[in-house]
Amino acid sequence: MKNNSYDCLLIVDFGSQVTQLIARRLRELRVYCEIHPYQNVNEHLVGQLSPKAIVLSGGPDSVTRDGSPRAHPIIFELGVPLLGICYGQQVMMHQLGGEVKSGIGTAEFGKAFVESKNLSDFIKGWFVDQKEQVWMSHGDHVSSIAPGFEVFGFSPNAPYAIIGDTKRHFYAVQFHPEVHHTPNGRTLFENFISIANINQNWTMEAYREIAIKKIREKVGSKRVICGLSGGVDSSVAAVLIHEAIGDQLTCVFVDHGLLRQGEAEEVVTMFRENYNIPLIHADESGLFLDNLEGQSDPETKRKTIGRLFVDVFQKYANGIENADFLAQGTLYPDVIESVSFKGGPSVTIKSHHNVGGLPEKMGLKLLEPLRELFKDEVRALGRELKLPENFINRHPFPGPGLAIRCPGKITRHKLEILRKADAVYIDQIRKHGLYNEIWQAFVAILPVRTVGVMGDGRTYDYACILRAVTSVDGMTADYYPFSHKFLSETATRLINEVEGINRVTYDITSKPPGTIEWE
Numbered sequence: 001m002k003n004n005s006y007d008c009l010l011i012v013d014f015g016s017q018v019t020q021l022i023a024r025r026l027r028e029l030r031v032y033c034e035i036h037p038y039q040n041v042n043e044h045l046v047g048q049l050s051p052k053a054i055v056l057s058g059g060p061d062s063v064t065r066d067g068s069p070r071a072h073p074i075i076f077e078l079g080v081p082l083l084g085i086c087y088g089q090q091v092m093m094h095q096l097g098g099e100v101k102s103g104i105g106t107a108e109f110g111k112a113f114v115e116s117k118n119l120s121d122f123i124k125g126w127f128v129d130q131k132e133q134v135w136m137s138h139g140d141h142v143s144s145i146a147p148g149f150e151v152f153g154f155s156p157n158a159p160y161a162i163i164g165d166t167k168r169h170f171y172a173v174q175f176h177p178e179v180h181h182t183p184n185g186r187t188l189f190e191n192f193i194s195i196a197n198i199n200q201n202w203t204m205e206a207y208r209e210i211a212i213k214k215i216r217e218k219v220g221s222k223r224v225i226c227g228l229s230g231g232v233d234s235s236v237a238a239v240l241i242h243e244a245i246g247d248q249l250t251c252v253f254v255d256h257g258l259l260r261q262g263e264a265e266e267v268v269t270m271f272r273e274n275y276n277i278p279l280i281h282a283d284e285s286g287l288f289l290d291n292l293e294g295q296s297d298p299e300t301k302r303k304t305i306g307r308l309f310v311d312v313f314q315k316y317a318n319g320i321e322n323a324d325f326l327a328q329g330t331l332y333p334d335v336i337e338s339v340s341f342k343g344g345p346s347v348t349i350k351s352h353h354n355v356g357g358l359p360e361k362m363g364l365k366l367l368e369p370l371r372e373l374f375k376d377e378v379r380a381l382g383r384e385l386k387l388p389e390n391f392i393n394r395h396p397f398p399g400p401g402l403a404i405r406c407p408g409k410i411t412r413h414k415l416e417i418l419r420k421a422d423a424v425y426i427d428q429i430r431k432h433g434l435y436n437e438i439w440q441a442f443v444a445i446l447p448v449r450t451v452g453v454m455g456d457g458r459t460y461d462y463a464c465i466l467r468a469v470t471s472v473d474g475m476t477a478d479y480y481p482f483s484h485k486f487l488s489e490t491a492t493r494l495i496n497e498v499e500g501i502n503r504v505t506y507d508i509t510s511k512p513p514g515t516i517e518w519e
């Protein structure tokens, strides 16, 4: 949707796992941008958007492979500044007369250092020293640049790490300036925006206004049901949609029996006390647990929960006349790790239960107004919508709930132990004033029982892991560095207070290579 008050920057998606981070970096710089899969970018779309600049994203393919994605030629003819990133750089070189090689010595993964060469407005203020840290993730590299281009930076395996044609304002980098591991990546985006002369007037208030307009246009006079989980995402989605269409919205809170201790009551009370939105409390825990009991494969668990959610929503939707839409608080990290963004070409990591589309037979269309946002942006939008602060600051909780914190077979008994352990752990974190420092914390119960000794007796109980991570957006994360005192005090409390746990471990895996949840 072209909004005339804002200059638009078009991001052409070639399927990188981090394409949305480009959008996010640009929103941080108050630039309005839209992501479109490369297949959809044509004369019609660019005519509609009239972008003032275009970014070509990274992607998993190789331009040396026949049939791999290409940029529509119109992109190079518009006369607007271009920025190619990783695959975007390679495709740009390939199409403009340069060369890309794959094979030995062309790959680089992880941290690398780029050295400075020549000057340009594009790299102004970027090289603090002669070398700058970047994050590389490429199999191929550009081996010869297209006519008109010159080199501004190089690394051991990327001789053309930063290049540009300053006449046409086409720039390209082999690394990813959009990720946190390229610490000064923002400077390159700032320089690019300034070269493109883009107005930086985009705000969360503007996001809210445009989102409300889009919701009204999409929904018309139909009714919407919104799946409420009690987390910040679905709550923000519900309040936003309510602001757009008022009583055409009904919220359905599905208690799948996989919630944390006391959560169902808290959510219902908080919503009924603060909002005038019709709310159905659907206690379907029996249905979910009967179907999950004994299941151990992570994808089967996720898919079972997803399928049951669809069935349950269908049931409640049938009771609401004219219900045409199902609203969900799906965020971008859920989308990118499950299905390709807007039909783009990226790879599936986990099937998040709340994305992937609804079966056609359901007859409900999806309404996902937060689908392009990251967690912290949703929190900012929540503040914009005046949601209570304690709600906005809640740690994220996954849609499949405790099911994915119970690796191995799910049983009601293990879930009960897990609920108690989680409550003790979170209580400890709150008591030590750490809750808001940690992005997400939880306990997972392991599918192993271990031998212990308590009092003078032998125990043979479950082991659990504690997880606590810091993160900005859930895409990457580090473990939280608890003190030994905190850890031993918490372990003692868990073993003393939770029957069924006799061993406590702390997970110190970062993401990547791990994920935040265990399944």
Ligand code: XMP
Pocket (backbone or CB within 6 Å): 333, 334, 337, 350, 351, 352, 353, 354, 396, 397, 398, 399, 400, 440, 474, 475, 511, 514, 515, 516, 517, 518, 519
């Ligand atoms: P992972 O484990 O993929 O988690 O590193 C990243 C963030 O997403 C949450 N998560 C989910 N949220 N539905 C959700 O709504 C899901 O299926 C799902 N799986 C993971 C996870 O808790 C973390 O905050």
